[in-house]
Amino acid sequence: MRAIYNDPRAGHKARELLLAVAYAVYLGKTEDGVSPLREARRVLGRNSIGRPRYDDLVAADAPRYAPPRAVEQHAHLSPCEAPRLRPYRPRPGKPYEPDPDAPVPIRPYELPPELAALKEEAMATYTPPRDWRTEDGVCGANSYRCVEEKDPRTGWVIAHWFCKRHADHADRVAEQVREQNEAAPEPVPNTGGLLPCYFKADWEKVYRHYAGKFWEPPRYGLCADDWPAPGETFQAHRRLRMVLGGEPAED
Ligand SMILES: [Zn+2]
Numbered sequence: 001m002r003a004i005y006n007d008p009r010a011g012h013k014a015r016e017l018l019l020a021v022a023y024a025v026y027l028g029k030t031e032d033g034v035s036p037l038r039e040a041r042r043v044l045g046r047n048s049i050g051r052p053r054y055d056d057l058v059a060a061d062a063p064r065y066a067p068p069r070a071v072e073q074h075a076h077l078s079p080c081e082a083p084r085l086r087p088y089r090p091r092p093g094k095p096y097e098p099d100p101d102a103p104v105p106i107r108p109y110e111l112p113p114e115l116a117a118l119k120e121e122a123m124a125t126y127t128p129p130r131d132w133r134t135e136d137g138v139c140g141a142n143s144y145r146c147v148e149e150k151d152p153r154t155g156w157v158i159a160h161w162f163c164k165r166h167a168d169h170a171d172r173v174a175e176q177v178r179e180q181n182e183a184a185p186e187p188v189p190n191t192g193g194l195l196p197c198y199f200k201a202d203w204e205k206v207y208r209h210y211a212g213k214f215w216e217p218p219r220y221g222l223c224a225d226d227w228p229a230p231g232e233t234f235q236a237h238r239r240l241r242m243v244l245g246g247e248p249a250e251d
Pocket of ligand 1: 080139140162163164166
């Protein structure tokens with residue numbers, strides 16, 4: 001139970017499932033005739049529409065690759081990342097002209113001196129937020145089309161969004177990543193697979209039953225402990241550096 005509580009991969013739902021199974025396994029050791037998974041299914045109860053919560057929790061723990069939100073979100077939420085076609089020039093605002101018919105205040109409003117000092121201090125240190133239109137040189141318009149790039153090491157998807165005006169730019173990028181995408185490996189799973197880390201069972205059969213007919217066991221194994229972690233396993237490739245000159249560079 002300590003390991004389950006300390007597992008940073010387990011969200012509150014996965015943790016509840018793992019704890020319920022741990023409890024049921026413990027019961028099965030002390031009492032006869034208790035089937036751990038059936039007992040876990042019983043103690044987890046039912047959800048608001050009367051379905052056993054266990055079923056959804058196990059389905060959510062099926063090991064799989066979940067693409068990032070940027071791939072699946074609505075195109076209008078994603079700014080176009082192609083270079084800007086025309087440089088951005090802020091248009092001058094209209095000069096302020098007071099309304100001659102507006103009522104005149106009896107006494108102009110003034111901040112109390114201590115607040116005025118604070119305001120002056122705040123204004124002196126204020127820096128306006130970054131404006132991507134002038135600084136990054138990207139288009140930033142509402143997007144229309146997503147080009148998916150697959151990481152050659154992990155098979156994970158990186159989304160590139162483009163607007164309608166940048167259709168040919170999107171075509172070029174799609175052509176650039178085509179070969180890389182075809183050669184990319186099956187994506188390393190990044191979610192689920194916690195039950196096999198803690199308990200022995202025929203998990204493939206269990207997941208197959210609850211996760212739906214499209215679920216297939218990942219090539220990297222069912223257990224999340226066995227998956228290569230991008231930070232560790234894949235780092236090794238990046239450490240190779242080009243050596244300029246005779247002496248090998250030290251990393
Ligand atoms: Zn654009």
